[in-house]
Amino acid sequence: MTASTSDIEKAAGVLRAGGLVALPTETVYGLGANAEDPAAVARIFRVKGRPSSHPLIVHLGGAEYLDDWVEDVPATARLLAEHFWPGPLTLVLRRGPRVPLEATGGLETVAVRVPDHPVGLALLSAFGGGVTAPSANRFGSVSPTTADHVRAELGEAVDFVLDGGPCEVGVESTIVDVTGDAPSILRPGGVTREDLEAVLGCPLEVPSTSRVRVPGQHPSHYAPRARVVLVEPEKVVAEAGLAQELGHRVGVFLPAFLADAPVKAHAVVTVPSSMAAYAHGLYGFLRELDQQGCDLIIASVPVEEGLGLAIANRLRRAAGPRPS
Numbered sequence: 001m002t003a004s005t006s007d008i009e010k011a012a013g014v015l016r017a018g019g020l021v022a023l024p025t026e027t028v029y030g031l032g033a034n035a036e037d038p039a040a041v042a043r044i045f046r047v048k049g050r051p052s053s054h055p056l057i058v059h060l061g062g063a064e065y066l067d068d069w070v071e072d073v074p075a076t077a078r079l080l081a082e083h084f085w086p087g088p089l090t091l092v093l094r095r096g097p098r099v100p101l102e103a104t105g106g107l108e109t110v111a112v113r114v115p116d117h118p119v120g121l122a123l124l125s126a127f128g129g130g131v132t133a134p135s136a137n138r139f140g141s142v143s144p145t146t147a148d149h150v151r152a153e154l155g156e157a158v159d160f161v162l163d164g165g166p167c168e169v170g171v172e173s174t175i176v177d178v179t180g181d182a183p184s185i186l187r188p189g190g191v192t193r194e195d196l197e198a199v200l201g202c203p204l205e206v207p208s209t210s211r212v213r214v215p216g217q218h219p220s221h222y223a224p225r226a227r228v229v230l231v232e233p234e235k236v237v238a239e240a241g242l243a244q245e246l247g248h249r250v251g252v253f254l255p256a257f258l259a260d261a262p263v264k265a266h267a268v269v270t271v272p273s274s275m276a277a278y279a280h281g282l283y284g285f286l287r288e289l290d291q292q293g294c295d296l297i298i299a300s301v302p303v304e305e306g307l308g309l310a311i312a313n314r315l316r317r318a319a320g321p322r323p324s
């Protein structure tokens with residue numbers, strides 16, 4: 001059920017009292033706290049099981065509040081904010097005094113964004129301040145795209161879950177660092193590289209998954225319980241059959257062009273051919289295969305254009321080496 005006005009008031013009250021609220025955004029659900037309350041921010045890290053050195057994103061109710069939270073905003077940042085906010089773009093800027101170091105993991109920069117979700121924005125407006133929120137999942141696991149995902153994963157650890165329905169975009173925001181000489185993408189996400197480049201009028205560098213540049217971006221992240229193995233699209237069916245024969249409970253991400261192919265596997269998800277639909281469904285698919293008891297997921301990465309870049313990034317991280 002989607003949140004009512006009284007739910008929004010209640011959630012704002014929880015934030016004011018130093019509590020944690022799971023809030024809907026257009027990308028994924030966030031685990032929110034009053035950005036200016038270090039004790040509440042510290043609780044986010046405990047609930048997530050996230051190292052306190054990993055910085056959080058501060059969510060604002062509108063671009064007009066940007067200067068209350070950051071310093072030395074370059075023209076590039078204003079241009080991007082004007083074009084993409086509210087929306088799935090996070091800007092890394094110089095931290096202003098209002099942002100406690102607890103929220104930035106000790107960094108002098110801070111990540112900020114204005115989410116594009118009516119319920120999330122209504123909460124930010126009712127609360128009136130900034131809300132620090134990482135994705136509302138345990139550290140390293142798959143981000144939640146419905147209120148039920150949050151309840152299933154965090155349960156009583158969160159004081160209030162504000163239900164805004166399923167998240168439309170389905171993958172996290174694109175993070176752009178605008179503190180250097182040239183803007184750079186730290187994490188591909190809901191705003192495409194092509195759209196950013198069109199606005200900026202210059203090419204943007206994208207980090208390779210193997211290099212860890214952003215604090216908090218370990219190789220294995222966004223990972224389901226099942227091990228994820230990536231193969232070429234045309235090998236998905238054969239690899240799945242082989243692994244199933246070897247005794248695995250195999251979940252398959254079947255490429256759209258193979259939709260009618262017979263597959264020997266425990267569970268099959270046919271991947272949507274539209275990248276927007278794929279991004280929207282991605283985390284739900286991973287959760288579903290976990291739920292069906294798969295111990296191995298065979299998938300392939302889409303062409304790394306448009307939203308395909310963010311999808312490929314998340315799949316590569318899900319398939320990355322896990323801490324033993």
Ligand code: TXA
Nearest residue numbers: 027029030055056109110111134135172173214215216
């Ligand atoms: O779509 C999203 O961005 C979602 C929704 C809830 O807004 N949030 C999200 O938060 O994905 P989280 O904490 O799961 O990921 C935030 C990323 C982390 O990888 C963190 O390292 C990076 O943002 N980040 C935050 N502050 C940063 C900073 N000052 N410099 C560089 N990276 C930063």
Ligand code: MG
Nearest residue numbers: 134135136143
């Ligand atoms: Mg996250």
